[in-house]
Structure formats: structure tokens, C-alpha cells
Amino acid sequence: DGGITQSPKYLFRKEGQNVTLSCEQNLNHDAMYWYRQDPGQGLRLIYYSQIVNDFQKGDIAEGYSVSREKKESFPLTVTSAQKNPTAFYLCAGGFNQPQHFGDGTRLSIL
Amino acid sequence: QQQVKQSPQSLIVQKGGISIINCAYENTAFDYFPWYQQFPGKGPALLIAIRPDVSEKKEGRFTISFNKSAKQFSLHIMDSQPGDSATYFCAASDGGTSYGKLTFGQGTILTVHP
Numbered sequence: 756d757g758g759i760t761q762s763p764k765y766l767f768r769k770e771g772q773n774v775t776l777s778c779e780q781n782l783n784h785d786a787m788y789w790y791r792q793d794p795g796q797g798l799r800l801i802y803y804s805q806i807v808n809d810f811q812k813g814d815i816a817e818g819y820s821v822s823r824e825k826k827e828s829f830p831l832t833v834t835s836a837q838k839n840p841t842a843f844y845l846c847a848g849g850f851n852q853p854q855h856f857g858d859g860t861r862l863s864i865l
Numbered sequence: 866q867q868q869v870k871q872s873p874q875s876l877i878v879q880k881g882g883i884s885i886i887n888c889a890y891e892n893t894a895f896d897y898f899p900w901y902q903q904f905p906g907k908g909p910a911l912l913i914a915i916r917p918d919v920s921e922k923k924e925g926r927f928t929i930s931f932n933k934s935a936k937q938f939s940l941h942i943m944d945s946q947p948g949d950s951a952t953y954f955c956a957a958s959d960g961g962t963s964y965g966k967l968t969f970g971q972g973t974i975l976t977v978h979p
Contacts, residue, residue: 852967854911858908
């Protein structure tokens with residue numbers, strides 16, 4: 756089935772640890788996006804990529820990093836510099852807009 | 866200026882009723898206005914979208930109304946069903962310079978009672 760696949764569904768981070776969230780797509784989308792969702796808030800853009808080997812900071816990029824080595828893959832690393840990482844992370848893809856979302860990764864602090 | 870304000874925060878409707886969710890924006894450069902539906906534990910799904918060259922767009926029971934002069938747009942769900950119970954987000958973007966960088970509203974939790 757075509758879609759945006761995020762893994763893992765749940766992730767726990769220890770203090771001082773970096774963790775990486777996976778996002779894979781088989782929809783041939785050029786653009787991919789990472790959003791953060793907090794309770795009672797809308798989605799906030801972390802990073803986006805329009806093309807392989809290129810990515811841009813969104814509104815809340817501090818403490819996060821990404822790579823786009825393949826069109827199909829857009830992993831997000833939550834670094835130890837992100838002091839409040841507990842949230843629901845959503846990856847999306849589209850040709851020029853976020854059209855399809857994955858089912859998210861819920862990150863919590865141990 | 867990048868904000869999109871959504872109301873109400875929560876909405877309870879009886880089965881068969883009309884659900885109305887409103888959004889307002891400030892940035893006149895916004896030219897794309899999608900609505901997303903999100904069920905618990907899932908990612909949002911694109912429901913319907915409109916561009917400012919039309920005042921209304923209908924897809925099945927879902928209608929977007931757009932008022933460019935007031936900088937407002939709304940989602941109407943006709944004949945609301947319990948299966949419509951979800952969180953709804955409006956969003957807006959300036960595709961020309963922001964290439965799909967959507968600004969989201971805060972979300973509306975819709976509950977449709979049987």
C-alpha cells in the first residue's frame with residue numbers, strides 16, 4: 756500500500772540522548788515535512804525538504820536535525836539540545852503541499 | 866501576521882445537524898486554505914481545500930466557505946454523523962514564497978452524538 760510510514764509508534768528518550776524518528780514514503784512525493792503536535796495546539800513545522808540533499812528550517816527547528824539523502828526517506832533527529840521533546844511528531848509528504856501524513860511517533864522522556 | 870485563529874475549540878452536535886468551524890487569518894498573501902481531519906492516534910488527513918478565487922467549494926457533505934474581504938473561511942459539515950467525530954484543523958499557506966509551509970489553526974474537537 757502507498758503511504759507515509761513512520762516508526763516507531765512510541766519512543767522514549769533518556770536525558771542527554773539523541774533519538775531518530777524514521778519517515779519513509781512510497782508516493783514519489785518531492786516534498787517532505789516534519790511537524791510537532793502538542794495537546795490543544797495546531798501543528799508546528801520543524802523542517803521541510805523540497806528535494807533530495809536540500810532542507811529548510813521551519814518555525815521550531817532548534818534542537819532538531821534532518822537529512823534527505825534519498826527521496827523516499829526523511830529522518831528526524833531530536834537532539835539533547837531540545838529541552839522539551841515530549842510531543843506527537845508527524846511526517847508528511849506532497850508535491851507542493853503536505854498532502855499525506857503518517858500516523859505519527861509519540862516521543863516521551865524517561 | 867502568520868497566525869490562523871480557529872474557533873470554537875470544541876463543538877458538540879447532534880446526529881443530522883450542521884457542524885460549523887471558523888478560521889480567520891491576517892496574512893493577505895495566503896493563497897491556499899486546506900482543512901484536515903484527525904482521528905485519535907492518527908495523522909491528519911486532507912479533507913478539502915480552497916483557493917481564494919472561489920467563494921465556496923463543496924465535496925459531499927463538506928463545504929468550505931471563503932470570505933476574502935473578511936479574511937475568514939469556514940468548514941460546514943452537513944448531516945453530521947458520529948463517524949465525523951474527530952479533530953479538525955484549518956490551515957493556510959503562501960505557496961509562492963513558502964512552498965507549502967502551512968500555518969495551522971489550533972484545532973476543533975468535534976463530537977457528534979447519536
